[in-house]
Amino acid sequence: MEEKTDEIRLPLIGEKAPDFEALTTQGTLRLSDFEGSWLVLFSHPADFTPVCTTEFMAFSEIYDELKKRNTELLGLSVDSASSHIAWIRNVEEKMGVKIPFPIIADLNKEVSLKFGMIHPAQSKTETIRCVFIMDPESKIRTILYYPLTTGRNMKEILRIIDALQTTDKHKVATPANWNPGDPVVVPPPKTAEQAEERIKEGYDCKDWYLCFKKL
Amino acid sequence: MPCVSADGKPTKSGIATLSALKNGASTPEAVAETTGNALFRVRSGLRELVNAGFVKQVGDKYQLTPEGSKLVK
Numbered sequence: 409m410e411e412k413t414d415e416i417r418l419p420l421i422g423e424k425a426p427d428f429e430a431l432t433t434q435g436t437l438r439l440s441d442f443e444g445s446w447l448v449l450f451s452h453p454a455d456f457t458p459v460c461t462t463e464f465m466a467f468s469e470i471y472d473e474l475k476k477r478n479t480e481l482l483g484l485s486v487d488s489a490s491s492h493i494a495w496i497r498n499v500e501e502k503m504g505v506k507i508p509f510p511i512i513a514d515l516n517k518e519v520s521l522k523f524g525m526i527h528p529a530q531s532k533t534e535t536i537r538c539v540f541i542m543d544p545e546s547k548i549r550t551i552l553y554y555p556l557t558t559g560r561n562m563k564e565i566l567r568i569i570d571a572l573q574t575t576d577k578h579k580v581a582t583p584a585n586w587n588p589g590d591p592v593v594v595p596p597p598k599t600a601e602q603a604e605e606r607i608k609e610g611y612d613c614k615d616w617y618l619c620f621k622k623l
Numbered sequence: 624m625p626c627v628s629a630d631g632k633p634t635k636s637g638i639a640t641l642s643a644l645k646n647g648a649s650t651p652e653a654v655a656e657t658t659g660n661a662l663f664r665v666r667s668g669l670r671e672l673v674n675a676g677f678v679k680q681v682g683d684k685y686q687l688t689p690e691g692s693k694l695v696k
Contacts, residue, residue, distance in 0.1 A: 434625070434664060434667075435625035435626075435664075435667050435668070435671065436667060436670075436671075437663060437667050438666075438667070440666075441662075441663040441664075441666040441667050442662075442663045444652075444662055445661075445662065445663070480661065480663060
């Protein structure tokens with residue numbers, strides 16, 4: 409007989425993210441409210457903590473760049489809305505940085521458990537530093553997990569969004585350490601005929617399976 | 624920002640949304656374009672205004688209720 413478990417299955421890359429409704433610093437929001445935009449859903453361990461404060465300031469710094477990429481930000485931690493509001497007011501007052509994006513008050517851990525944001529070996533009560541990048545159809549395109557002690561790299565988050573949007577637009581892949589403007593990788597040919605044609609098409613081919621092109 | 628305050632009255636964002644509806648916007652996308660607010664905020668705000676009785680949803684379109692119309696004369 410099959411054993412039933414109550415374990416929550418985490419959403420994986422390529423799957424539509426599970427919808428939720430949650431209280432945030434900008435009112436009650438549903439994940440589906442963000443459809444039509446790319447979304448960076450990220451969790452932080454706790455308000456009024458040093459690494460999280462630097463991250464929130466850094467996320468605010470890239471906010472305009474994200475908007476240019478049709479991308480919204482949505483933060484989350486297991487703190488109350490009052491705590492979030494007090495913290496962002498403090499960040500603005502003491503650090504001079506306004507936090508323009510909503511933050512989920514996930515006191516009952518409903519969203520954090522759905523998205524696997526609590527790793528009990530690190531902390532049973534705090535969310536670790538997760539990043540879920542979703543496309544305009546709420547499909548999960550990238551998942552990043554960082555430990556409590558390591559702040560995230562905003563340039564990498566922007567780079568991933570650029571890479572995903574470039575891939576979608578041009579049907580290509582992006583090689584290691586790719587940045588916008590760099591050559592992209594043409595998908596490997598599926599037939600010997602395509603491989604032969606590829607050599608003639610003027611791509612920068614190192615071999616039949618590794619061809620670059622400039623966009 | 625929320626469109627309806629704790630006392631049940633529309634906020635500044637709420638009034639902006641109601642005005643957009645009065646001026647012909649009928650979808651969240653059109654309201655977002657008129658008000659300059661992010662689409663996610665408009666969708667959330669319209670839900671609040673529907674729950675408060677200022678707006679009604681007909682299919683995928685939104686329109687003012689008589690109660691909502693009184694607020695944006």
